[in-house]
């Protein structure tokens with residue numbers, strides 16, 4: 653979530669939005685952000701089981717730092733992901749919920765209701781986000797996972813205060829984060845001591861090219877995903893794996909991946925098998941997949957329409 657000032661200026665300029673036109677509406681009441689009291693002791697292992705429902709993360713509130721593998725099971729009826737945003741020093745989960753998530757949902761509500769255009773919505777969001785939002789860091793996370801599936805992603809957690817979030821959109825136009833999938837996480841200085849996983853497929857993400865190296869044969873693979881640059885805009889670079897039905901078009905999948913126009917039911921005929929979620933420049937995550945014969949695509953959520961997608965077939 654590297655939100656650059658240049659980008660904010662750009663969207664405001666593009667939207668032709670004067671100061672008056674960009675005045676935010678009055679707050680409409682708090683977004684639901686259930687919190688839990690952090691456990692006294694962090695989870696000691698580097699392998700963490702997480703269960704998702706519509707709309708909650710059943711996950712430990714405190715972890716060790718270092719390499720950590722998340723095994724995430726989706727028991728809901730919608731696809732979900734789980735992002736880790738590290739907050740800047742001194743910022744709290746409650747501030748993120750009130751100053752980031754809530755304005756986002758309110759401006760999106762106006763867009764969803766047809767009151768403002770896409771560019772006006774983006775400009776309004778840019779005008780309302782606090783300056784410190786530019787220092788929120790995308791540390792990775794578990795990629796899109798279809799209902800009934802378990803996916804596994806390994807991320808490097810550094811000590812600090814985090815927000816865990818899913819911003820897939822509900823049928824009613826609410827970010828899952830606004831419905832409960834926004835949670836605090838504390839990461840302790842003490843490390844898990846886990847080693848970097850061994851991998852056999854490498855995906856490099858830049859602005860805006862996805863380079864895949866490695867053989868996609870049937871069987872189990874661990875995919876290393878490395879972001880070489882920060883993406884412009886609100887979100888980082890990411891990659892998800894989708895298995896497509898025979899009659900699902902790539903165009904349909906690409907259209908669905910955009911959080912502005914879609915990322916909500918109905919979902920195209922595809923199974924999301926996990927991935928590596930938003931990473932800032934220089935960061936790497938790893939995810940494990942089992943490939944069976946069929947059609948697949950490595951696909952970015954934020955930049956699929958910019959060409960960050962690669963289709964492949966497993967024989």
Ligand SMILES: [Cu+2]
Nearest residue numbers: 732818820828
């Ligand atoms: Cu979700």
